[in-house]
Amino acid sequence: xxxxxxxxxxxxxxxxxxxxxxxxxxxxxxxxxxxxxxxxxxxxxxxxxxxxxxxxxxxxxxxxxxxxxxxxxxxxxxxxxxxxxxxxxxxxxxxxxxxxxxxxxxxxxxxxxxxxxxxxxxxxxxxxxxxxxxxxxxxxxxxxxxxxxxxxxxxxxxxxxxxxx
Amino acid sequence: xxxxxxxxxxxxxxxxxxxxxxxxxxxxxxxxxxxxxxxxxxxxxxxxxxxxxxxxxxxxxxxxxxxxxxxxxxxxxxxxxxxxxxxxxxxxxxxxxxxxxxx
Amino acid sequence: xxxxxxxxxxxxxxxxxxxxxxxxxxxxxxxxxxxxxxxxxxxxxxxxxxxxxxxxxxxxxxxxxxxxxxxxxxxxxxxxxxxxxxxxxxxxxxxxxxxxxxxxxxxxxxxxxxxxxxxxxxxxxxxxxxxxxxxxxxxxxxxxxxxxxxxxxxxxxxxxxxxxxxxxxxxxxxxxxxxxxxxxxxxxxxxxxxxxxxxxxxxxxxxxxxxxxxxxxxxxxxxxxxxxxxxxxxxxxxxxxxxxxxxxxxxxxxxxxxxxxxxxxxxxxxxxxxxxxxxxxxxxxxxxxxxxxxxxxxxxxxxxxxxxxxxxxxxxxxxxxxxxxxxxxxxxxxxxxxxxxxxxxxxxxxxxxxxxxxxxxxxxxxxxxxxxxxxxxxxxxxxxxxxxxxxxxxxxxxxxxxxxxxxxxxxxxxxxxxxxxxxxxxxxxxxxxxxxxxxxxxxxxxxxxxxxxxxxxxxxxxxxxxxxxxxxxxxxxxxxxxx
Numbered sequence: 001x002x003x004x005x006x007x008x009x010x011x012x013x014x015x016x017x018x019x020x021x022x023x024x025x026x027x028x029x030x031x032x033x034x035x036x037x038x039x040x041x042x043x044x045x046x047x048x049x050x051x052x053x054x055x056x057x058x059x060x061x062x063x064x065x066x067x068x069x070x071x072x073x074x075x076x077x078x079x080x081x082x083x084x085x086x087x088x089x090x091x092x093x094x095x096x097x098x099x100x101x102x103x104x105x106x107x108x109x110x111x112x113x114x115x116x117x118x119x120x121x122x123x124x125x126x127x128x129x130x131x132x133x134x135x136x137x138x139x140x141x142x143x144x145x146x147x148x149x150x151x152x153x154x155x156x157x158x159x160x161x162x163x164x165x
Numbered sequence: 166x167x168x169x170x171x172x173x174x175x176x177x178x179x180x181x182x183x184x185x186x187x188x189x190x191x192x193x194x195x196x197x198x199x200x201x202x203x204x205x206x207x208x209x210x211x212x213x214x215x216x217x218x219x220x221x222x223x224x225x226x227x228x229x230x231x232x233x234x235x236x237x238x239x240x241x242x243x244x245x246x247x248x249x250x251x252x253x254x255x256x257x258x259x260x261x262x263x264x265x266x267x268x
Numbered sequence: 269x270x271x272x273x274x275x276x277x278x279x280x281x282x283x284x285x286x287x288x289x290x291x292x293x294x295x296x297x298x299x300x301x302x303x304x305x306x307x308x309x310x311x312x313x314x315x316x317x318x319x320x321x322x323x324x325x326x327x328x329x330x331x332x333x334x335x336x337x338x339x340x341x342x343x344x345x346x347x348x349x350x351x352x353x354x355x356x357x358x359x360x361x362x363x364x365x366x367x368x369x370x371x372x373x374x375x376x377x378x379x380x381x382x383x384x385x386x387x388x389x390x391x392x393x394x395x396x397x398x399x400x401x402x403x404x405x406x407x408x409x410x411x412x413x414x415x416x417x418x419x420x421x422x423x424x425x426x427x428x429x430x431x432x433x434x435x436x437x438x439x440x441x442x443x444x445x446x447x448x449x450x451x452x453x454x455x456x457x458x459x460x461x462x463x464x465x466x467x468x469x470x471x472x473x474x475x476x477x478x479x480x481x482x483x484x485x486x487x488x489x490x491x492x493x494x495x496x497x498x499x500x501x502x503x504x505x506x507x508x509x510x511x512x513x514x515x516x517x518x519x520x521x522x523x524x525x526x527x528x529x530x531x532x533x534x535x536x537x538x539x540x541x542x543x544x545x546x547x548x549x550x551x552x553x554x555x556x557x558x559x560x561x562x563x564x565x566x567x568x569x570x571x572x573x574x575x576x577x578x579x580x581x582x583x584x585x586x587x588x589x590x591x592x593x594x595x596x597x598x599x600x601x602x603x604x605x606x607x608x609x610x611x612x613x614x615x616x617x618x619x620x621x622x623x624x625x626x627x628x629x630x631x632x633x634x635x636x637x638x639x640x641x642x643x644x645x646x647x648x649x650x651x652x653x654x655x656x657x658x659x660x661x662x663x664x665x666x667x668x669x670x671x672x673x674x675x676x677x678x679x680x681x682x683x684x685x686x687x688x689x690x691x692x693x694x695x696x697x698x699x700x701x702x703x704x705x706x707x708x709x710x711x712x713x714x715x716x717x718x719x720x721x722x723x724x725x726x727x728x729x730x731x732x733x734x735x736x737x738x739x740x741x742x743x744x745x746x747x748x749x750x751x
Contacts, residue, residue, distance in 0.1 A: 006170045010178050017182050017205055021189035026197050033201050040208055043175070047219040049227050052211075052234075059234050064204070064241045071245045072197055075252050098187050116453060116470075118169065119222035126227060134224050135231070137274040141281075141334035142228075145389060145401040146235045148288055152382035152405060153239035155295065156412030159375045160246035160427075176450075183443060190436050199432050206439035210446050217450035225455055226446075232397055233442060236404045240435060243408050247415055247431050251424040260432070 005046055013039035026072045030065060037061040048126045175216035182209035196251075196258040200244050207237055277333035280340035283320040283348055284385050290316025291381040298374025306372045310363045310718070313377035317356045317384075324348040332394050336456050339394035346596055346747040347391035347523050354516035354603045355384045357725055361611035362508040363718035368619050369417055369506070376416060380512065383409035387520035396445045396455040399524050403441070403488060406517055407434050413512070414505040420620070426504025433487065433497040441484025447477030448533070457532040464533055475538050481528065482543055489521040489577050492550040499558070502570030507617060507624075510566065511610030514573040519599035522580055526592050529584070544585040545677050551578030552684040560691050565613055566624040568691065569606075572650065575684060576602055582674075582681050583665040589748050591668035594661075596744035601661040601733050605649045608726025611719050612643045618710070629698040636713055640699045642723050649730045651692035652685050657733035664741070 013036050020032040037060045044053035124130045135143055182205060189202030211230045218226025248258050278285065294312055301308065324345055332339045358380060366372040386406030393399040411434060415427025449455050451473040452463040463469065483494065490498040502510045529540055555575030562568035580602075583595040616632065617624045633640035649656035662685060669678045715723070733740055 002170050006174060010174075014178070014181060014185075017185045020205070021185060021193060021198075021202060026195055029198050029201055033204065036205065037208065040212055043212060044215050046170070047175070047215050049215045049218065049230070052215060052227050052230050055231070055234060056211075059238060060204075060208070064238055067241055067245060068197065068201065071248065075249070075258065094191060098184065098191075116172075116217070116220050116450065118172070118220050121219065121222045125219075125222070125224070130224060131227060131231070133271060134228055137271065138335040138337075139228050139232075139397070140274050140276065141337040142232055142395075142397045142401055145398070145405065146232060148382065148385060149236065149401060149405045149408065150239050151292075152379065152386075152409050153242045155375050155378060155382075156408060157242040157246035159373070159379075160243070160250040160412060160415060160418065183439070186439065187436075190432070196428060196432065200435070203432070203435040203439060206436075207442060210439065210442040213443070213446040214449065217446065220450075221453050223453060226449060229397055229400075229445070229449070229455060232401060236401070236438075239404070239408055240431075240438075243411055244431050244435070247411060247424070247427045250415060250418050251428050254419070254421050254424050260428075 002046065006043070009039045009042040009046070013043070027069065030069045030072060033068075034061045034065050037065065048121055050126050051128050051131050052126070172216055172220045175212060179209040179212040179216070182212070194260050196248050196260050197245075199260060200241075200248075204237060204241075207233055274335050275333055277331075277340065280333050280338060282323040283352070284388055286320040286323055287316055287381045287385050287388075290319075291378040291385075294374040294378045294381070298378075301374075306374075307363075307367070309372060309374050309377050310359050310366070313381060314356060314359050316381060317352050317359065321349060321352040321356075324352065332458075336458065337395045337398050338389075338392050340392065342743075342747040342749070343523070343527075344388075344392040346600075346743060347519065348388050350519055350596075350600050350603055351384050351387045351391070351516045353600075353725075354512065354519075354607060355380055357603075357607040357611075357722045358508050358512040360718040360722035360725075361511060361607065361614055364716040365506065365508050365614050371416055371506075376413070379409045379413050379416075383413065383512070384516070387516050390520040391523040393524065393527065394457050396448070396457070396460075396528075399528070400442065400445065402520070403524070404438070406520065407438070407488070410434075410509075410513060410517065413509045414501055416509065417506050420504075422504040423506065424504075426501045429497055429504075430501045437484050437487030437494070439484075440480050440487070444477045444479070444481030444484055447473050447480065449477075451477060457527060461532045461534075464536055471536070471538070474533070474536060478529075478533055478536065478538070478540060479543070482525075482540075482547075485521050485525055485528075486547060489518050489525075490551075490574050491547045491577060491581065492554040492574065495551070495554070495574050498574055499567055499570045502573070503564070503567045507566065507610055507614040507621060510570065511607045511614075514569070514610070515599075515603040515606050518573070518577050518580075519603065522577075522584070522595055522599060525584060526595065530587060530592060534587070541585050541587045544581055544587075545674065548578050548581035548585055548677065549680050551575065551581060552681060553578075556684045556687040556691075560687060562691075563626055564624055565626050565629065565695070566617070566621075568626070569609065569613065572688065572691070573606065575688065576606075576650075578684070579662060579665055579681060582669050582677055585674055585677055586668040586672035588668060588672055589745070591665075591672060593741065593744040593748050594664040594668045596747060597733075597737070597741055598661040598665055600740065600744070601649075601657040601729070604726050604729030604733065605646050605656075605658060608723055608730075609643065609646045609650065611722045611726070612639060612646070615639070615713055615715060615719060618713075626694060626698055629695060630702045632699040636715075639713075639715060639723075642727060643699065644696050645730060646726065647692045647695045649734070651689040653689065655731075655734050657730045657737070660734050660737045664737075 016032045016036040020029045023029050041053045041056040186202045186206035214226040386402050389402030411431045417423040451470045452460045487494040559571035583591040649658035652658045652662045
């Protein structure tokens with residue numbers, strides 16, 4: 001059953017990922033990307049990361065991708081001729097080589113015996129309470145850094161996109 | 166509960182998704198699509214982190230994913246700002262004109 | 269449910285807090301201040317930098333705090349002061365530039381401060397989470413700063429290119445972190461070090477993780493073959509921003525590399541110094557050869573900054589305490605000399621950066637003898653000619669590599685230095701040997717107060733560190749003892 005869920009979401013994620021980089025229209029790409037994120041959210045939930053799964057849908061698929069879609073429509077982007085960039089053959093060869101490398105490296109180097117052994121997770125693993133407790137103790141500094149990061153990003157986005165500063 | 170899915174299934178899936186993202190970044194010419202491919206790479210990394218997190222019974226991986234999401238949101242804001250600024254000056258977001266990989 | 273309160277040491281993050289405060293103040297002031305009083309902005313930022321430097325040099329608690337996320341030690345302190353120096357000098361050379369280009373906004377200076385906070389966090393990071401967030405805070409600010417002159421198309425393009433390739437690099441970096449986390453079970457550097465030296469780990473995963481991490485960091489430090497973004501971004505960005513990017517951020521990435529590779533996964537049974545050696549040789553050679561054929565001074569300095577990162581990596585490849593302290597010293601010297609050189613370039617380039625070619629330096633010595641003399645000292649130092657600091661910095665790097673038995677690497681580095689001398693001296697040739705053919709109708713160049721201050725700091729550094737390096741070397745050496 002678990003395996004079935006994995007293969008269902010996994011193949012859909014893979015399909016939407018590949019279709020995304022192959023589709024002609026940016027809008028289609030963005031919608032496929034959202035589908036991809038939903039599938040990954042499903043896998044996160046399967047892995048016990050319930051809060052992250054919810055955030056994946058709300059933040060990634062909800063906020064970020066809506067912003068992307070908005071900009072695509074705002075700029076009225078359409079592919080005119082050819083989706084593949086001209087710097088073409090060379091980089092594509094590199095890209096496919098990287099693809100091959102990563103997959104083979106992943107598969108061949110996976111010494112299954114030495115992968116970390118599965119531990120039984122705590123009862124509240126991945127719940128809001130458990131995450132919140134770690135976030136506001138161990139991860140206090142990263143949490144605060146994030147606020148500075150977001151402030152810098154807001155300032156940057158406003159500076160670049162505003163007509164007159 | 167029946168048998169959980171073995172860890173390497175997740176690792177291989179995320180490895181393939183990461184590679185798909187890499188190929189997309191290197192081959193597509195629309196800046197926004199390139200940006201989405203980068204997001205795909207980040208998403209596949211998140212899957213790896215969460216799979217390991219589950220396997221190790223350790224929340225650090227999930228917290229890391231949390232931070233990656235915050236950063237992705239910030240990157241989206243800045244990236245789209247950059248794309249809009251460029252579009253104003255050139256009426257296109259074609260990366261060929263920017264010559265992305267030419268030294 | 270009992271929650272144990274985390275260890276919080278606000279004094280350790282004092283400089284970051286002061287800079288955040290200064291940046292917020294700038295943003296607030298920017299809203300309320302009238303346009304005529306915009307000239308205040310750089311001085312507010314500078315005040316923040318000076319206060320932060322005071323805080324960084326006074327408070328010292330050799331420990332890790334924030335639950336092992338943040339290391340407050342001498343290493344952190346050295347880099348904090350280095351970054352603040354770079355930021356301070358950048359602000360000084362920005363004053364006139366931003367006024368001329370009408371980008372004298374509070375946001376420009378606030379973003380410089382945010383970038384500095386990011387660099388500080390990178391140097392202080394004792395956990396991969398902090399490393400990642402520091403890098404991103406730095407990068408996001410730099411993407412925007414590179415495109416800050418919004419009406420110039422090259423600046424927009426630089427910004428987009430930097431953003432896309434920077435995001436691409438972040439992907440690799442994160443994947444590397446994820447695999448390291450998976451194989452060791454930790455993101456904390458000290459715990460990773462323990463797991464690597466004691467555990468029966470999946471070495472395959474760890475090796476790929478470390479390699480991907482190196483690729484990501486290589487992108488950020490512009491090491492060949494991950495340097496493709498550098499020349500265009502450095503050329504398109506506003507000159508003060510280019511000066512800023514070429515010094516501090518590189519030092520910050522090297523700090524992360526030292527912490528991660530030399531302290532944390534050093535005990536991995538794969539010889540990572542080979543990777544660094546290959547990167548160093550490629551970086552030096554490609555950077556120098558490309559710099560050799562440039563006719564544009566800004567682009568030339570961009571390529572040469574690639575090669576300087578290569579020299580610094582020679583010290584890393586030595587994989588010794590001596591080598592790392594030589595890297596620290598090198599980056600300090602480089603900050604002093606490079607930002608000064610860019611400051612003079614910003615002056616010569618005039619409004620809208622129209623005159624950045626080498627030939628625009630023709631006859632500079634006859635019109636502005638003092639500035640030309642300073643520029644000569646700076647390029648001599650960059651080329652590594654004694655008694656300037658650039659020579660001492662290279663000398664210590666090479667010595668540490670020889671002691672580590674990396675003779676071939678040192679040979680390559682010395683040959684590269686010879687190429688470097690050739691193209692840096694072209695500046696002097698243009699300034700002193702060539703006559704200006706057509707009498708110029710352009711108004712004479714006058715150095716602003718900010719530029720003069722920056723050049724004084726720069727000259728002080730170049731001569732002081734060249735003639736009496738002992739004190740600073742000592743500081744750099746001690747910084748590595750307190751890990």
